[in-house]
Each structure stands twice: as structure tokens, then as C-alpha cells.
Amino acid sequence: MKRFEKDFSESTHQVSISILIGGAAGLGVGTLEKILSDAFKSSGYYVFCTKEFMSRVRGGSNTTLIRIANFALQAPCWEVDIAVALDALAVEHMKDRYTKSTLLFVDESFSEKDFSTISVAMKESAKKFGSARYVNTYMAGVLFGVFQLEKITLLRSIEKYFQDEEINKEVAELGYETGQKIENITLPKLPNIDIKEVQKLHLMDGTTACGFGFLAGGCNMITAYPMSPSTGVLNFMASMTKEFDISLEQSEDEIASLMMTLGGWYGGARAMTSTSGGGFALMGEALSLSGMTETPAVIYLAQRPGPATGLPTRSEQGDLNLALYSGHGPFPRVLLAPGSLEECINYGYLAFELADKYQIPVIVLSDQYLADTIMMIGDIDFSSYEQRRYTLKSAEDYERYADTANGISPRAIPGFGKGLICAVGDEHDERGQITEEYKMREQMVSKRRRKSDALLKEVIAPICKGDGEIAIIGWGSSRGVIAEALERLDDKRLSHVHFAWIHPLSFEQLRVLDKYKYKIVVENNADAAFADQLKLHDVDVNVKILQSNGFSFFADQLEGMIEESLKELS
Secondary structure, three states: OOEEEOOOOOOOOOOEEEEEEEEEEOOOHHHHHHHHHHHHHHHOOEEEEEEEOOOOOOEEEEEEEEEEEOOOOOOOOOOOOEEEEOOHHHHHHOHHHOOOOOEEEEEHHHOOOOOEEEEEOHHHHHHOOOOHHHHHHHHHHHHHHHOOOOHHHHHHHHHHHOOOOOHHHHHHHHHHHHHHHOOOEEEOOOOOOOHHHHOOOEEEEHHHHHHHHHHHOOOOEEEEOOOOOOHHHHHHHHHOOOOOOOEEEEOOOHHHHHHHHHHHHHOOOOEEEEEOHHHHHOOHHHHHHHHHHOOOEEEEEEEOOOOOOOOOOOOOOOOHHHHHHOOOOOOOOEEEOOOOHHHHHHHHHHHHHHHHHHOOEEEEEEEHHHHHOEEEEOOOOHHHOOOOOOEEEEOOOOOOOOOOOOOOOOEEEEEEEOOOOOOOOOOEOOOOOEOOOHHHHHHHHHHHHHHHHHHOOOOOOOEEEOOOOEEEEEEHHHHHHHHHHHHHHOOOOEEEEEEOEEEOOOHHHHHHHHHOOEEEEEEOOOOOHHHHHHHHOOOOOOEEEEOOOOOOOOHHHHHHHHHHHHHHHO
């Protein structure tokens, strides 16, 4: 058997392999992702997985990207080393991501001659076991076989997902034998394994990490209307109801879900709702009710491309302005946008702390890319997340909206104490009684506004890495891809500035940007919403790199975009 590997000059060099798997919904692309990601991790590789899929139950053409490496991965790449087409449509769908050295695995019935094509009897081999649906486990075996990785590791991963179906292991073994027999191909070099360190890590997607963050923040109630890509958080919290006391309600619509969330906080719960842009658009009146009644709320807003239904299963950072300006009348709010699994947990926790302390809505901005991407994370000490409580027992003379120096009134819960707890959507006095008296209106507006002044002291400054004079600025889910793009460029002039605290911005927070001569903002949208926010705070933006095609940024493509943008500065 003749096998070749691409040469790398240094064994310690960072090495990664990218595998793109494509096929129609219903062919088990997602299952193949789960099996291989677990098997590669068990083999000692650092793993990263992300996906793109069409908004249909069956058919179409979906892909999942699996990267393995000898270093921690944090971003997708566009060009791939290996492509696996589970059907003929996938060959065409993935075509733009092939390079001259891409190895393309296809079924013998639709062999492609334009690339380094490897024809495999996928369908016929699967049918030997009674169904063409076994093609995914067959190809898992082929990939492990062609790289001559430990077969037992793959079989153990398959057993995790098909505990009652021994036949899947038999299918994988046949695929493994097939992979071993493939000759005359140039394989990408396998990274060195690091079993000891990799075993300390866990595979997790952004949805699960956010869910753990919300639990760390004391969430004990969630009510939501399902809407991709936010539904995963609702499902995760549902799965946790056996371990935690969580009240869960699938509401009739998004308006009801946020109203129920406010009712939960009013009654003493720590409540949240999850939605996407179209659902959040319906929540404007309830968001204003949170502002007027000073009732806390946590909203998980997983963004997807609009307007309207847009691309319902794709990704975009397109809802920043929606989150910033929804609701009628001014009231304080906080916007948080995590960009890593650790930040998903940390800011999920922080959302509940801030909402409770300041009696305001806190919006956690995610997107389809962050929600569905699988990365690696170490152990988390959840005992370090202190859940503080900011409610009190009311006295008979209790005033719900007492005018305080920082604008934060003592918050009591109905039935806990002797006081009367009034909350109304109209303007009110300090007791909570409706009023139209103009002086009281001015007093209450001023009281609510003072909370914004206090919030500015909580603002978390952006993370700055590098000593270069050119800042590459991103927010939210772009953190990992910008980081890898800058590693690829290896240009000492470049520094990475990552924002996870999006609003309110303070001049103290933004002062760190003063040291940079040039500022390039990277946003996964068409309107440069965050760049506009920086401009409103007197931060000059020299170049904007924008993308709104439904994909997240890819590290190799962003590398070229940044390199091209540097020409505008010379």
C-alpha cells in the first residue's frame, strides 16, 4: 500500500486537518459529526466542529466541518483538506471549498473526476446491513481506516450513540477495512496527539455553555416560544429539570414568553426567555414594561439573518440595533455578547446578577454560529459563581419605587412581608400608584436614568492582545476567528480587541483604544452596528470588514480580508 504525507519542516509546528462532510438532511451528517468529534478527542486530538444547514427537515444540502489539531482550535476554515460527499448534491455544494490538494470521498455511483476523488462503495456497503442510512457510520470507519487510527477508539464512540444497535459497529468495521485498503493517495499530515491534556477537556457547544451560565446565575424559570437558533437553550434547560428545580413553559408566542418572565421575577423567581430576532421584535412592549416596572428580565437572543424570516438556520450579528433600541421610551438595559465557551458561562451568570441588582432587562446576544459550534473547554468550578439575592422583606410603609441616590429602589416580593407591592405599566409615584403629575414624572424618569450612571461602574473593558498599533476590533462570536486570523498573519503591527460587554459603553472602558493609531472593526453583518456605536463614543474607525452571507467568518478568508484592508491604511 502506498501512502504519502505532506511534509512539514518542524514536528513542533502547529498542524491541523479540516474535514468537511456534506449531505442531505436525513443522511446522518450530524450523527457523523458527533461520532467523529468524540472519537478524535478520545484519540488525543484537539477538536473543533461547526455546521451549516438548510431550513428543511429532509433534503437540501448541509455540511459539518470537523477540524483536528495539536493545538486548541477556536475557529472554522473555508478551504478543507478532506471532503466527504454523502450524496451527489453535496459534491457541488462543497465545491467552492476544495483546493487542488483536497481529497474528495464520494460514492462510486457519482464519482467526481475534477478533483483528487476517492470512490467508495458507500451505499452498496451500507445496504448490505439492511439500510442506506448506515452510510454515516460506514464513512466514519473509512476515515479512521485511511488514517490508520485506532479502530477500538472509533467503535467505543459509536457505542455511545448507538447503545442498542450493534450493527453500527459492524458497519464501521467494514468501513475501516475499506479505508485501510485505499492506495496511492497523499494524506494530510496527522497532528501529534496530546492525550493527557485533551482528556482534561470537554466537547461542548455554545448553547450548552450558555445554559450552564444561566444555571450558575440561579435561573429557575424559563418560558419561551421555540425559534431557531435559540431553541437549544430551552431544550437544555428542559433536560436539567431532573437535576434542578426549574419551572419551564413553552408559551403560545414570544409576547407571552417575556410577560411570563416578568411575572416570574415579580414573584421571586430568577426567570429568562430565549428567542431570535423575529421573536424579539414582538417583545418590544414587554421590554418597555420591564423598564417601567423596574422588573428584572434576562433574554437570550440568538441572532440569525433577517429581515423577516431571512435565513432562519444561518448566522449573522444583525440584531445589535434591535436589542439596543427596542421598546418605547428610554430605560436602562445591558447587552452582553460572549465569544467563547468560557464567556458563555461567565456572561450567562452575570446576566442574572445584573438584572437582579439593577432591576433591568439584560440581553445576552448569541448567534447560530456560536450556538451550534462545538469547541473544547476545561473543568469549571461552579462553586465560584456566587448567587447573590437583592430582594428584601417588606415593611408596612414599603415604597416599591423609593427615590434613592443610585436610582435602585429596594425590591420586595408579594407575600414576603407586610408591605403592598405595586407594579404598573403607567407612570407611578414612589408607592407604585398611578400618577400623571408632571413633577413626579420627572422625578421617576430621573430615578431610572441614575441606574445607568451606576451601571457604568460595572462595565467590563475589552480584552486587548498584542502590542501593535493597528487594532482589529470584534465583538461576540467573532473572538475565535479573529484570533486565529491574526495568528496566521503573524504581523506585529496587529492587536486584537474583543468586546463582550456591548452596552452601555463607558469612556473609561473605551480609553484602552486610544493607544491604537488605526482601528479596523470586523462584524458579521451589513450595517456595521457596533462600529457606529464606537463612533457615537468618539472612537474613529478607519476600516470596516463586514460579511452578511449567512456564514460566520472563516479564519483563512478573514486573514485575506484583513491583509487587504491594511492596504487602505498605507
